[in-house]
Amino acid sequence: MPDWKLHTPNGVSDVLPGECAVKKDIESTIWTVFASFGYKEIESPSFEYYDCYSSEKGQISQEKLYKFFDEQGRILALRPDFTTSIARMTATKGQNLQLPVRYMYTGSVFRAEHTEGVRRREITQSGIELIGSYSAKADAEVIAAAMEAMLALGIEEFSMEIGQVAFFNGLVEQLGLDGEMTEKLRERIDSKDSQGIKNIVDKLKIEENIKNVMIDLPYLFGDASIIERANVAGLNETSKVALDNLKSIYDLLTLYGFEKYISLDLGMLQSIDYYTGSIFKCYTYGVGFPIAAGGRYDNLMGSFGSPKGAVGCAIGINRIMQVYKGETADVPSTLVYAERNAEGLGYELASNLRVNGCLTEMYISGGGFEESEEYARATNNTCILRVYPDGRLTVYDLEREDTIDTTVNEFLGYGDAFEPEPTPQDLGFRRM
Amino acid sequence: MRYLTVALAKGRLAELAMDIFISIGMDCSEMKEKSRKLIFTDEANKMKFILVKASDVPTYVEYGAADIGIVGKDTLLEENRNIYEMVDLGFGACSMCVCGRPELKGKLDEIANLKVASKYPNIARAYFQDKKGQTIDIIKLNGSVELGPLVGLSDVIVDIVETGATLHENGLDVLETVCPLSARFVVNKVSMKMERERIMEMVKAFMDKTTN
Numbered sequence: 001m002p003d004w005k006l007h008t009p010n011g012v013s014d015v016l017p018g019e020c021a022v023k024k025d026i027e028s029t030i031w032t033v034f035a036s037f038g039y040k041e042i043e044s045p046s047f048e049y050y051d052c053y054s055s056e057k058g059q060i061s062q063e064k065l066y067k068f069f070d071e072q073g074r075i076l077a078l079r080p081d082f083t084t085s086i087a088r089m090t091a092t093k094g095q096n097l098q099l100p101v102r103y104m105y106t107g108s109v110f111r112a113e114h115t116e117g118v119r120r121r122e123i124t125q126s127g128i129e130l131i132g133s134y135s136a137k138a139d140a141e142v143i144a145a146a147m148e149a150m151l152a153l154g155i156e157e158f159s160m161e162i163g164q165v166a167f168f169n170g171l172v173e174q175l176g177l178d179g180e181m182t183e184k185l186r187e188r189i190d191s192k193d194s195q196g197i198k199n200i201v202d203k204l205k206i207e208e209n210i211k212n213v214m215i216d217l218p219y220l221f222g223d224a225s226i227i228e229r230a231n232v233a234g235l236n237e238t239s240k241v242a243l244d245n246l247k248s249i250y251d252l253l254t255l256y257g258f259e260k261y262i263s264l265d266l267g268m269l270q271s272i273d274y275y276t277g278s279i280f281k282c283y284t285y286g287v288g289f290p291i292a293a294g295g296r297y298d299n300l301m302g303s304f305g306s307p308k309g310a311v312g313c314a315i316g317i318n319r320i321m322q323v324y325k326g327e328t329a330d331v332p333s334t335l336v337y338a339e340r341n342a343e344g345l346g347y348e349l350a351s352n353l354r355v356n357g358c359l360t361e362m363y364i365s366g367g368g369f370e371e372s373e374e375y376a377r378a379t380n381n382t383c384i385l386r387v388y389p390d391g392r393l394t395v396y397d398l399e400r401e402d403t404i405d406t407t408v409n410e411f412l413g414y415g416d417a418f419e420p421e422p423t424p425q426d427l428g429f430r431r432m
Numbered sequence: 433m434r435y436l437t438v439a440l441a442k443g444r445l446a447e448l449a450m451d452i453f454i455s456i457g458m459d460c461s462e463m464k465e466k467s468r469k470l471i472f473t474d475e476a477n478k479m480k481f482i483l484v485k486a487s488d489v490p491t492y493v494e495y496g497a498a499d500i501g502i503v504g505k506d507t508l509l510e511e512n513r514n515i516y517e518m519v520d521l522g523f524g525a526c527s528m529c530v531c532g533r534p535e536l537k538g539k540l541d542e543i544a545n546l547k548v549a550s551k552y553p554n555i556a557r558a559y560f561q562d563k564k565g566q567t568i569d570i571i572k573l574n575g576s577v578e579l580g581p582l583v584g585l586s587d588v589i590v591d592i593v594e595t596g597a598t599l600h601e602n603g604l605d606v607l608e609t610v611c612p613l614s615a616r617f618v619v620n621k622v623s624m625k626m627e628r629e630r631i632m633e634m635v636k637a638f639m640d641k642t643t644n
Contacts, residue, residue: 157626191515191517192516192517192518192624194518195520218516218518285434285626287496287622288494288620
């Protein structure tokens, strides 16, 4: 049997220093962009009652939730996304807030993916939720913020695909399809399988116009002209409103200067139980999956007893890491080597440097000065400060291969009036 | 221009698909030569072709290691990947069927714990449990599935039937048809959006070639 304690489970991984620096860089860049739009950071629990996530309108299916029990036998689940918790939080604790509210978050979500190792089960997401508005301006703002984040991350070649699930819902309404049939049709449209759609709608007694739109849905993607193509005679109110809404969002984003990044796709129909209006996904070269995704979820707040319009977006940090080209500086540090009985002085020196923003390491391993020099050269320490108990200091500049003799006080700019710190022996301590 | 990578299911499907790629102006001469190479490049059109096992085609395409794939509907149903299924190529037509001894015809519903052997456990489960509402035991096999009912391993099998010759030689018959099958032109969801024009041009060409 393998020694399990040496391995991490499928779908989770350690993040080592170099990679972690990149990750934190990405997170802080996104944080700055979202904060500049007025989003306030919040945190939600890593786990909640299963019921919170399991409502019919949940985005993540129940078999993908990690479930466990509390001491009273109630079912808990690790959060599969932030949106649900934020909706619950806003519904139950945000009664007197001035709407709309803008929240942002960064953290891990957990999904029990039944698949090979490449699919992650712990995913880091940074996202925003804009709650309390039904306006297309809200959708446009969230999409714009996500695109600003991409640009700030240095990702120039991306495509933001925007769909509108209410258009499809309107068609289904009109046809009076049951749940099972709707799901089959949705699946075929989402797979852009026009033959499969034909096979289904040919059996239905429906108007030719509507039938043709259904079959055409997989190809209704591209620029704004697809809205005209979809706007056939005989659409019901839901579908018409959906097209108008999509047009408004498109026009706003064009006014904001994002035209070259956006395109439309009326055949994008994932998670339609959850999303109620706009739905969007952001793609780039080199990643086979969306790097950001979101949409409008007007029913979710209602399921927590406080009906409100809401729209949000989450950026997949792990996927951004695959394409992020930003430089993360490996800042060099200084190594302080304190001779015997100079430990206090060494620490004081280090503290002074740290306060001034210098990365300062104390040499704590055994061996003498030579070992510390070896250590410094093997790590990113470009300078060693060798401190003696009497306040003398030797600076070893490893980059210039230069040595300077000075004192701690002079080095820190205190002048000459230096009294050596009393050693334990001076204070009357005796060695055992 | 970036390379577009096409994953082809090794074997007859790859050859038929290649003929279409050639007819729309791609250079597949490298592939026509017999060799052990697995990756072929058409520099002029910036295309790469890779030969992979049929059941791996959806995986390559879903992860974006290939932008386009040519693969049978049977594999797509079994693998159930999140990809675009753009064109029904028509060739490689056959059916997914439930087969067994002829005397079982019309009596499948009466068997309480039907034992089903198949290379396609997901398709078998979807058909019996989701579509027919019948609980079954599934035995996953990797080849010569026809043996299942003959040696008493299973009551029936779920497998691809082209002509039915192998079945008849072994005293088996088609009992029920699950669905028709044929080759599909599949596309990675991101590639479709990032390389829309080039891919849609190819999709249209393939549609024209296959509807005639």
